[in-house]
Amino acid sequence: MGKGYMGKVLFVDLSKGDFKEETIPDEVYEKYLSGTGLAAYLLYNRIPAGADALGPENIFGLMSGLLTGTGSLFTGRWMAVGKSPLTGGWGDANCGGQFSPAIKRAGYDGILFTGISEKPVYLYIGEGKMELRDASGLWGKDAVETEEMLLEECGHDAKVACIGPAGEKLSLIAGICNDKGRIAARSGLGAVMGSKKLKAVVLDGCRRIPVADRDEMKNLSKICSKWVGMQPPFVPGNMTGFIGAFMRILPTQMAQDGMLYKVMLRKWGTVSMNQVSAEMGDSPIKNWSGSNKDFGMSKSKYVNPDVYTDCEMVKYHCYSCPLGCGGICKMTGKFSETHKPEYESVLALGGLCMNEDSDSIFYMNELLNRAGMDTISAGGTAAFAIECYERGILTKDETDGLELKWGNTAAIVSLIEKMIKREGIGDLLADGSKVASQKIGKGSERYAIHAGGQELAMHDGRGDPGFGLHYSVDPTPGRHTIGAWLYYEMFQLWKKVKSLPAVKPLYHKDAKYKADEEKAIWSNACSKFMNVLNGSGVCMFGAFIGIKRTPTFDWLNAATGWNKSPEDYMEIGERIQTLKQQFNIKHGIEPKSFKANDRSLGIPPLLEGANKGRTVEIDKLMKDYWTAFGWDPETGKPKGETLAKLGIE
Amino acid sequence: MSYTIIEVCNGCGACKRLCPANAISGTQKSLHVIDGSLCIECGACGRVCPKQAVKDSLGRICTAVKKSEWEKPVFDHKKCNSCVICIDACPTGCLAMSGAMGKDKHGKPYMKDDKACIGCGFCAAECPVDAITMAKPAAKAA
Numbered sequence: 001m002g003k004g005y006m007g008k009v010l011f012v013d014l015s016k017g018d019f020k021e022e023t024i025p026d027e028v029y030e031k032y033l034s035g036t037g038l039a040a041y042l043l044y045n046r047i048p049a050g051a052d053a054l055g056p057e058n059i060f061g062l063m064s065g066l067l068t069g070t071g072s073l074f075t076g077r078w079m080a081v082g083k084s085p086l087t088g089g090w091g092d093a094n095c096g097g098q099f100s101p102a103i104k105r106a107g108y109d110g111i112l113f114t115g116i117s118e119k120p121v122y123l124y125i126g127e128g129k130m131e132l133r134d135a136s137g138l139w140g141k142d143a144v145e146t147e148e149m150l151l152e153e154c155g156h157d158a159k160v161a162c163i164g165p166a167g168e169k170l171s172l173i174a175g176i177c178n179d180k181g182r183i184a185a186r187s188g189l190g191a192v193m194g195s196k197k198l199k200a201v202v203l204d205g206c207r208r209i210p211v212a213d214r215d216e217m218k219n220l221s222k223i224c225s226k227w228v229g230m231q232p233p234f235v236p237g238n239m240t241g242f243i244g245a246f247m248r249i250l251p252t253q254m255a256q257d258g259m260l261y262k263v264m265l266r267k268w269g270t271v272s273m274n275q276v277s278a279e280m281g282d283s284p285i286k287n288w289s290g291s292n293k294d295f296g297m298s299k300s301k302y303v304n305p306d307v308y309t310d311c312e313m314v315k316y317h318c319y320s321c322p323l324g325c326g327g328i329c330k331m332t333g334k335f336s337e338t339h340k341p342e343y344e345s346v347l348a349l350g351g352l353c354m355n356e357d358s359d360s361i362f363y364m365n366e367l368l369n370r371a372g373m374d375t376i377s378a379g380g381t382a383a384f385a386i387e388c389y390e391r392g393i394l395t396k397d398e399t400d401g402l403e404l405k406w407g408n409t410a411a412i413v414s415l416i417e418k419m420i421k422r423e424g425i426g427d428l429l430a431d432g433s434k435v436a437s438q439k440i441g442k443g444s445e446r447y448a449i450h451a452g453g454q455e456l457a458m459h460d461g462r463g464d465p466g467f468g469l470h471y472s473v474d475p476t477p478g479r480h481t482i483g484a485w486l487y488y489e490m491f492q493l494w495k496k497v498k499s500l501p502a503v504k505p506l507y508h509k510d511a512k513y514k515a516d517e518e519k520a521i522w523s524n525a526c527s528k529f530m531n532v533l534n535g536s537g538v539c540m541f542g543a544f545i546g547i548k549r550t551p552t553f554d555w556l557n558a559a560t561g562w563n564k565s566p567e568d569y570m571e572i573g574e575r576i577q578t579l580k581q582q583f584n585i586k587h588g589i590e591p592k593s594f595k596a597n598d599r600s601l602g603i604p605p606l607l608e609g610a611n612k613g614r615t616v617e618i619d620k621l622m623k624d625y626w627t628a629f630g631w632d633p634e635t636g637k638p639k640g641e642t643l644a645k646l647g648i649e
Numbered sequence: 650m651s652y653t654i655i656e657v658c659n660g661c662g663a664c665k666r667l668c669p670a671n672a673i674s675g676t677q678k679s680l681h682v683i684d685g686s687l688c689i690e691c692g693a694c695g696r697v698c699p700k701q702a703v704k705d706s707l708g709r710i711c712t713a714v715k716k717s718e719w720e721k722p723v724f725d726h727k728k729c730n731s732c733v734i735c736i737d738a739c740p741t742g743c744l745a746m747s748g749a750m751g752k753d754k755h756g757k758p759y760m761k762d763d764k765a766c767i768g769c770g771f772c773a774a775e776c777p778v779d780a781i782t783m784a785k786p787a788a789k790a791a
Contacts, residue, residue, distance in 0.1 A: 069737075071775055071777045072777070073730075073732060073777060098737065101737050105737075127671045128670075128671040128672070128684070128687055156742070207670075207689060208689050208690065208771075217777070218777050218778070218779065221778060222777070222778050222779075225778050312754060313748070313754075314748050314749045315749070315756070316746075316756070317732055317755070318733070319734065320733070320777070321732055321733070322730035324755050327754070
């Protein structure tokens with residue numbers, strides 16, 4: 001009987017050119033699922049303490065999810081894993097597109113690389129062959145060029161994951177690309193791939209993915225699909241800013257149901273949130289020093305969602321996605337088309353830098369996607385550099401003559417181009433704002449808005465303290481894809497996990513800013529659940545419509561034949577999170593050092609705008625989060641009894 | 650589980666040419682062999698074999714069917730949610746997604762390369778919302 005997973009992984013030793021299949025016992029999947037969970041299990045013991053993330057001892061992997069290819073929906077995420085050169089701790093990043101099932105169709109739940117190749121290579125698996133091939137001719141090519149050349153060489157049905165020039169040049173904010181410019185961007189794992197001289201992985205298998213109960217999978221998927229298909233007509237894009245303003249002004253808030261966000265995602269994609277977020281204080285402005293007062297509707301209207309859908313030629317769906325938030329947009333200039341920019345990219349290259357030029361955002365989006373550089377970190381680092389220039393910390397001589405002023409579009413574009421090429425000032429900034437600030441000194445550290453070395457995403461903890469907390473406590477810090485109060489509301493886990501508290505349908509906003517005990521329960525639940533999602537390959541946007549509508553736990557049981565309760569799955573998530581934290585401890589990281597930059601937490605608080613006067617009670621929130629996980633409340637290190645309870649050796 | 654070839658094989662190579670998983674080896678006029686670790690049980694070898702030399706994974710002899718009568722996928726675009734699972738499930742790459750369809754910018758799957766279709770039915774089997782049925786071309790036309 002099938003169990004949804006392939007039951008084995010492939011290890012490729014790039015130093016020796018060896019391949020070794022490893023069968024994974026069923027008990028491991030039962031304890032860690034697949035995806036990042038399985039990867040944490042495999043890498044924890046095998047990467048030696050203190051290993052250089054860009055050295056031969058680091059292990060880099062591409063993982064598929066347990067639910068990928070099982071007839072479930074929203075389960076097309078694949079994950080890059082390894083020790084992060086950006087944070088020095090556990091690194092993972094995930095991405096959609098069509099690559100995730102290709103890993104399983106090649107016969108594996110994950111493909112992992114050790115060692116370093118002498119010359120650039122790519123891995124090919126398909127047509128009964130498995131070989132490392134010369135990639136010298138691809139080195140230096142961008143991600144789109146690389147994929148096109150590889151498809152020409154290997155056949156157009158193959159699926160490709162590759163690095164662009166940013167990964168080759170070991171930029172610590174480089175990611176891994178698939179589907180011509182989608183990118184698993186965070187944790188700097190593109191640099192790990194570059195350090196191994198691994199340009200690409202090309203997969204062209206057609207293995208069947210075994211499932212325990214396909215009929216039940218379909219029954220569950222049909223219900224999910226019906227929910228996603230509900231699409232009432234919606235307001236024009238230029239009205240979204242007013243929705244955000246209305247939400248900002250109201251003293252109360254309704255618990256958010258992800259169905260509303262689903263409707264917006266299906267209509268516009270993530271850019272639907274551009275103006276809403278800028279208005280309601282979710283989106284950081286002017287390197288986190290500004291607010292909606294600085295980037296009001298007269299400026300943000302240039303990034304209203306209709307700007308993006310007006311030039312959208314076709315929407316596309318990632319593997320097994322019934323929603324279809326992605327799109328291909330036409331553009332003029334050097335590139336004829338680009339993936340529809342995501343909210344994160346638009347705001348990082350827009351409001352964060354006070355740039356209101358939409359055309360430049362399209363251009364930089366495509367440029368960064370092709371380079372394989374994280375748009376969040378690139379935008380965050382550009383904003384840092386602008387603030388340094390405005391404050392006189394960086395001079396015009398040091399910026400290669402660029403007038404790095406807020407909103408100077410031409411200078412921002414030049415800066416991004418230089419970062420990609422590691423040219424002049426770009427070389428200083430290509431490893432992110434933390435590394436740059438350490439080199440610059442002069443008090444610039446205060447303006448490097450990161451957690452543990454990774455730039456924060458475009459969601460403000462001063463608006464939703466859950467973001468500030470998860471930026472600061474996750475083993476992969478600075479990411480918006482783990483948890484928030486908003487996420488707890490939308491996941492609706494209490495409908496399946498009976499021990500979890502339901503959110504009141506209507507509450508006073510002040511309740512969000514109290515660091516009471518319930519917040520630790522919420523944030524712990526988000527972290528655990530997100531590990532279940534990343535072990536299964538589930539897209540967070542699917543999970544946003546609620547656990548009953550996107551029935552991850554039920555799909556897992558139907559795919560594997562297990563009979564686990566929602567609580568059992570949450571314990572698996574707890575185990576994975578604890579193991580990742582333990583990975584960081586092993587590599588010498590003090591969890592407190594991951595606390596996000598003070599400014600992002602309202603220390604000192606903003607004097608105006610949506611988040612005026614707000615300070616995140618971060619120390620209490622962090623302590624409560626650690627305590628609820630059974631980690632030491634003072635140090636954030638998992639206690640021995642917690643490790644024993646979870647069976648972590 | 651895997652399909653197997655029995656000794657009545659005349660080594661014509663039709664199955665080897667068709668196998669989308671490159672699981673069949675053998676030289677002309679000699680007994681061909683299916684590599685069980687590569688076989689995906691699509692059944693194409695059994696449908697094309699003129700000598701009834703192929704057994705399915707349950708040990709039953711497969712019957713040859715005229716290529717013109719092989720079942721092909723028929724898409725119900727009203728049920729389809731554009732999730733792309735069928736495209737990925739197809740071992741021969743004969744399906745593709747359309748571009749925008751009028752005002753609806755969500756593409757839909759269609760048969761891109763009819764000749765490449767081996768009638769395996771994996772697209773229908775994996776479709777999570779049962780929007781694909783397999784039908785003989787004649788029935789499809791009707």
